[in-house]
Amino acid sequence: MSTAALPAMGLDELGRGSLAYRAKWWLSDAWVITLRNLRRVRSQPDILVSITLQPIMFIVLFRYVFGGAIGQSISGGDYAQFLMPGIFLQSIVFSSIFTTGTGVADDMKRGVIDRFRSLPISRSSVLLGRTVADVGLNAISVAVMIIVGLLVGFRFEGGFVGAVLGLSMMLFFGFAFSWLAAWLGLVVPSIESVQTVGFMFVFPLTFASSAFAPAETMPGWLQAFVNHNPFTYAVDTIRAWFNGSEAGSDAWWALGWAVAILLVFMALSVRTFRRATTK
């Protein structure tokens, strides 16, 4: 080959060395794969459409179609202010399920996964690169929703700090659900069923919560579920921060749930991925 000598830099130590050294490369590899996943979106306009148009439709639907009826049960009557935190979070979780779940399932069917698996990199960095890229896509989604939210009358009454806290919690929650979706993408046999199964998980979780209507308006048996739903904790926390009130223990519950979901499904996904062969 008429090539300049390849630097053997690091090659001999690939996958070896101290823990800190390996952690550094694990993150570096995950970042390379994150960039790969973000670059791919340019050739997959359907993903951009689903993370931008779908939330806009939901906002318009709830704000104007259902909003008039539901809004009357809100104390103070300002439904836009009540709705946006819930709809933002719901959209983030939906798109995490969609992009991560189908992304992982799709990767597993393609030849490129053999490339990754035959490279001297940590296999879990492939999954981390996927979920981190989806945080990036969720951020795009959030930006679009903030603009639309402002247009339909929503305001960050909690100021800058409240907004940043709320948005961070939202993206972190999305990140946790991306790992749940990654695991589904690994264990469910087809892309279509990943979506179906994913939404079976997420639909009751998001709708049977305090996201769209106050829990007090629901029958008692449903309230029991709604009040312990991790999604309710998260929505109540974000709503409090956006509106400039105290989130109290809800914030800890929300954070605890997100960390628990993250750790459990990260462990499950990494284990499944290590053992998986191409479907």
Add this chain to the structure above:
Amino acid sequence: MSPSRGGSAAIVVEDVVLKYGKTVALDGLSFSGEEGRVLGVLGPNGAGKTTAVRILSTLLRVDSGHASVCGVDVARDPHGVRRLIGLTGQYAAVDEFLTGWENLEMVARLFRLSRKQARERADELLEQFDLADAASRPVKTYSGGMRRRLDIAASLVAKPRVMFLDEPTTGLDPRSRVGMWSVIKDLVREGTTMLLTTQYLDEADRLADSIVVIDHGKAIARGTSDELKSMVGGERLELRVRDRSKLAAAATAVEAALKEAPSVDVDAGVLRASASRGAAMLPDVIRELDEAGVRIEDVAIHRPTLDDVFFSLTGRAAEPETLNQPDETDAAQPPANERVEESA
């Protein structure tokens, strides 16, 4: 390449068994490939070629037996093996939604090249594989041949010591196939150790230094292409005589030229004889026939092909044209040992 055969074994597969559920994909497979040479693994769909490559490239684990690459055991140190190898699979292992350049740059970064080195390496490989013009196009717009070339380029990013090429030309049109052969020959000239699987007998013939024929998860023959061919006999001369009444005269003439009596097929008007000197005996034969006043309708020298070899080993043809069966684990059939064993 030097004719000496002093290379040590860079690729070793020893008594490997692998089952998918109840289906035995590999049934005590053993073979080895020398450093700096091309080992051809030849067999029909479902024989276990891809499974063997996936074991050597650490994508599958063996149920029993051993496999190693450059002395590194695939089960004990898979990471160590991954540093040494380049894999080009049956599906091109490239990302269709990235451009060709992005694919190579990504692999280079994952091999821990710096940003600058990765860019240079990507440019260099695109140039080398004649893809520079398509560098910034998404791979999904590439032709099959271009994808395979990009795939090979991606396997070469870190200059692997051993390359696995799993059916590199399956599904390619004839022109791309010839292009791929020249790419492979260039790699061979540079001394890359290579394992090449193929179901095309002419491909193994053309590219491989030594060949192992596998069927139903077992090696059923090994040797150079010539050695395998000599198993079914050497070259043969076949002559058709226009005037059947001159057959006897023709036989005498051929015997005079070859010092060996040909067999005579009276009905077809054909003479057959073994041609140990190959085409070199033709002028002698023609001269003798001419002097005897025999006019010939047709003359041919038959070289045995690996098809003949496969047929003589297994008693059946090598079914090469089932292109729509990329995943041979699906096609793995229960082993039919009796037939294989008696002919091996």
